[in-house]
Amino acid sequence: MKEERIEQLATTSTQSSWLDLSVSSAAALQLPLPLRGSKKHKHATDPPPVYMVGEAVYVEFTVKNPLAVEVVLKxxxxxxxxxxxxxxSTSIDFPVSQDERGxxxxxxxxxxISLPPHAEAVVRLSVVPHDAGxxxxxxxxxxxxxxxxxEHTFDLPGMLLQDSLESRATRARAPNTTLVCDIQPAMxxxxxxxxRDGNPLPTPLTCLEGEVLTLDLHVAxxxxxxxxxxxxVCSSWLYVVEGVAAGGDDDDAVVTSRVVGASGHVTTLPTLTLNPNESKSFKVHCSSRTLGPQQVRFLFRYANANNSTRRVVPVEFEIEVLKGLTVSHAIHPSYNDITEYVLALSVRRKRNMVHDGDNEDDLHHLFCHWVL
Structure with missing residues (x-):
């Protein structure tokens, strides 16, 4: 529940910083429990999708040829x-779309495209807006x-309206905004x-329980x-980003601790500025909290130079956490000498291995390499 709440606030929050998510109380991060008999509220008209100037808008549809001859569409x-x-100032049509300056x-x-007899094909077309609107x-x-x-006009049905008896009786529908695009200024x-080690992540990424992985994060x-x-922000993994500012306006506040999870779920890079075609890399130390196959999801939010418009980029990849060795220790005072202490180490093997002899040899070499 807490992870869902963090991702929901991270996606919909309009605040300039996400650090309030990492310090929020447990009660504030809990999703409200639904009441018995209550239905999930659905908006009759969803807001149109947001695109930026210069970003391609793709439309995919299927074209069928019912004739017994080949058809060529130009x-x-x-x-x-x-x-x-x-x-x-006025509404103009495209593809013959020119403004007042031409x-x-x-x-x-x-x-x-060329369609053989009684064949069908999936066509993907795009439009690229060059101005906001x-x-x-x-x-x-x-x-x-x-x-x-x-020509063919797209007629997509909207959601059935349930706001009044008249709308229900006439089965009125709300307008469909799927093909309406809100174009914002360029970003x-x-x-x-x-x-990992210069290679793309495998699918799935395999690691052991309690193992700290070091991944390379590339942003461009x-x-x-x-x-x-x-x-x-990442709520499904414990992580820490090495060598980034800890937050605020202090450029000297740099994270030097490699304690995984010490910085919480949210990490800000307030001093980072990437110019066009500029890239940078960071070391990310991460570890999983649970066993089995998982879906790790990172959310990256960025803004333009004046922080007026923001966007969110999700990154997902699969991991599989296996059981391994767990090492625990304890320090006890010596009964023979008051100035001495006894270090007790306990190694537990949680994973079922096939070759027991090899495991005993590996465990023996492990104990031989302890350095005090």
Missing amino acids: QLHLFGSVQGSSSC VAVVAVDRQD VVRIQGVRWALNAHVHG PWLGVSFT NKGSYALSHLTL
Whole structure:
């Protein structure tokens, strides 16, 4: 429950910092219990998805050929309208979309496909907005054998309205906002990847119980604007990022402890600024708390230079935690000499091995390498 609450607040929080999530009390991080007989509230109209200027918007659909002859579709492209553009006060249509200065507002992808008789194909088209506003994708157009022009309008049904008896009786539906895109001003684009010893992570990543893994975190700004206010949160793993600022405006406050989990679930990098095409790497020391197969999920939130617009990038990978050796120790005073102490070590093997003889030899070599 606590992990779900942390990820929910991290995704929906509008605060400039996520550090309040790591210091919140256990009661504040608990999800409210549903009342008996209560139903989950559903919004009739969801907000349109948010895209940035220069980011491609993809639409995927299926094209079928019911004829007994081959069909060639030329110049297959999306069409729609743009509203609220800063460079044009009125609504304009695309692909013939130019503002008052004659500059194209939306770049449209065009494809040619050939369909054999009674065949179908999945087509993926895209539009790239070059100005902020609201883009409404209405349908797709094509030219059949370069002579006959046709178009198809997307008619996606919305959610059934349950707000009144009249809406229920007429089975009224809310408008579908799937093909409506809210285009925000341009932002940096964050690329995140994890590697181990210079190699990509295997699927799944295997580790032992209590083992501390050291992974390389690579972040890169692939956009055309500066990136700042990078923050990461992970509630499914204990981790610590080596060599980053601990928080606040003090540049000298650098994390030097390698205690996994000491920094909590949230880590901020307030002094990190990535210019376009700039990248940086960090060492991440992490360990799992439970056994078995798991899904590790990191959330990276970043903002533009003035911290006015933020975005979240999720990174997921699978791990499998196996049982291994656990070592415990105790220090007792000596009964013979008051100035001496006795160090007692206890090694327990939790994993069922096949070759017992090899395990005994490995355990013997392990005890021979103790350094006091």
